[in-house]
Amino acid sequence: MAELxxxxxxxxxxxxVLTAVTHKDADGDTxxxxxxxxxxxxxxGKSVPVLSSPPVPGAWWFLPGIERVxxxxxxxxxxxxxxxxxxxxxxxxxxxxxRQAPVVVNVDHHVSNTRFATINLVSTEAASTGELVxxxxxxxxxxxxxxxASCLYATILSDTGGFRHDNTSAxxxxxxxxxxxxxxxxxxxxxxxxxxxxxxxxxxQGRILQGLHYEFDDRLVWGSISQAALRDSGATTDQADSxxxxxxxVRGQELAILFKEAGPNLTKVSIRSRDQVDAxxxxxxxxxGGHYRAAGIELALPLREAEATVLAEVRARMNDLx
Ligand SMILES: [Mn+2]
Numbered sequence: 345m346a347e348l349x350x351x352x353x354x355x356x357x358x359x360x361v362l363t364a365v366t367h368k369d370a371d372g373d374t375x376x377x378x379x380x381x382x383x384x385x386x387x388x389g390k391s392v393p394v395l396s397s398p399p400v401p402g403a404w405w406f407l408p409g410i411e412r413v414x415x416x417x418x419x420x421x422x423x424x425x426x427x428x429x430x431x432x433x434x435x436x437x438x439x440x441x442x443r444q445a446p447v448v449v450n451v452d453h454h455v456s457n458t459r460f461a462t463i464n465l466v467s468t469e470a471a472s473t474g475e476l477v478x479x480x481x482x483x484x485x486x487x488x489x490x491x492x493a494s495c496l497y498a499t500i501l502s503d504t505g506g507f508r509h510d511n512t513s514a515x516x517x518x519x520x521x522x523x524x525x526x527x528x529x530x531x532x533x534x535x536x537x538x539x540x541x542x543x544x545x546x547x548x549q550g551r552i553l554q555g556l557h558y559e560f561d562d563r564l565v566w567g568s569i570s571q572a573a574l575r576d577s578g579a580t581t582d583q584a585d586s587x588x589x590x591x592x593x594v595r596g597q598e599l600a601i602l603f604k605e606a607g608p609n610l611t612k613v614s615i616r617s618r619d620q621v622d623a624x625x626x627x628x629x630x631x632x633g634g635h636y637r638a639a640g641i642e643l644a645l646p647l648r649e650a651e652a653t654v655l656a657e658v659r660a661r662m663n664d665l666x
Contacts, residue, residue: 348465349483355447355463361391361422363445367429368397368436369582372404372502372537376495377427377451377474379409383492384481393419397436401582406536407498408491423447428473430456430633451476455624456633471516474499478519490527497528502537505589510637548579549587552602556591560662565591566655568603570647581606585614592616598665599658603651611650613641620665629657
């Protein structure tokens with residue numbers, strides 16, 4: 345950080361316009377990081393368009409500055425900041441914007457980051473990518489406006505699962521406290537993150553919970569949601585994302601897996617593990633990635649085939665544990 349912060353500042357200093365890119369299927373971390381950079385740099389005269397591969401999940405409506413996302417076309421020949429993305433393909437529709445940029449700054453905390461950029465600020469110690477953005481803004485001695493503080497607080501609250509995951513470090517908690525001091529609104533953000541689900545998402549969760557499978561003495565819990573079940577409950581695929589956390593609440597559990605049918609030949613898989621299984625490594629077997637205890641896969645397979653493929657590997661590993 346001490347060495348990279350001045351180099352990254354040089355990029356900003358030299359450019360009147362900077363493009364901030366999130367990863368596709370945007371989450372609170374990637375959006376909060378991009379928006380915080382925009383909100384913190386605007387007061388010093390920078391223009392920072394924020395690009396996020398559509399459709400941007402509606403769940404992030406409460407982030408300050410969210411209305412500016414995708415408001416303008418990608419500007420040409422500007423430095424690009426990309427947040428929380430392990431490789432350029434994660435930019436989705438904006439991959440070419442990243443690939444064609446003269447300078448790319450990659451800010452991320454994923455183990456799987458390929459260090460693809462001109463400058464790579466990658467720290468797996470950080471609870472959220474936004475925590476790194478916070479450290480940058482502090483290193484640059486920039487005034488952090490209340491809106492940016494809320495965005496950064498949201499990255500930490502969301503990536504630590506409300507201060508429950510193993511990335512809940514002293515540094516993350518300290519950053520959160522300092523951000524509240526700077527005007528971040530913890531009640532608004534907690535409400536936005538945890539108390540703003542559409543009723544349809546609760547109905548959909550009911551469908552998932554009813555159809556769960558318990559194997560290996562409840563140490564493996566898995567379930568799936570089909571497009572038909574999604575339609576019946578009135579929910580969308582991105583609303584299914586939070587259901588995985590409900591699957592991961594059984595005492596003595598090692599692995600929770602949720603299969604989401606995203607199309608006739610596309611299945612999204614969410615994995616949560618406890619201690620004995622490396623979720624990132626498991627996901628990596630199928631071209632996915634993530635962290636030790638939380639990872640994801642996108643498989644170009646129909647739902648049932650995706651289940652069979654992943655579960656064969658999973659059961660082999662669960663057998664090895666015994
Ligand atoms: Mn993240």
